[in-house]
Amino acid sequence: VREFGDIAKVLAPAMNIVLQVQAEVGGLVPEVGAGLSRIDDMLASLMVEAGGITGETLTVQVQGEEAQKILREASEVAAQRVKSSWPELPEGLSVPELEPTNR
Secondary structure, three states, rough: OOOOOOHHHHHHHHHHHHHHHHHHHOOHHHHHHHHHHHHHHHHHHHHHOOOOOOOOOOOOOOOOOHHHHHHHHHHHHHHHHHHHHHOOOOOOOOOOOOOOOOO
């Protein structure tokens, strides 16, 4: 990891593994599932913060219906956290699109 923005690229595979293991083991050993859920929450929070600082977005590919469900729920939680930490824009205010930067 050379730049803060690289964190998201490094963490994406780890998040996939956590989600897959959680989907497979979580139902059998609830304590492990709960622990993996906390780990996933921490990784998701770190990715949201890294994306917010760098302005980059990340697409995570998952396999399996349960993993997709978990990812959707995590995305909703992340969106709620971001929404609660940033003030609402006034009505009618437009926000210009930013050009991506090359690193």
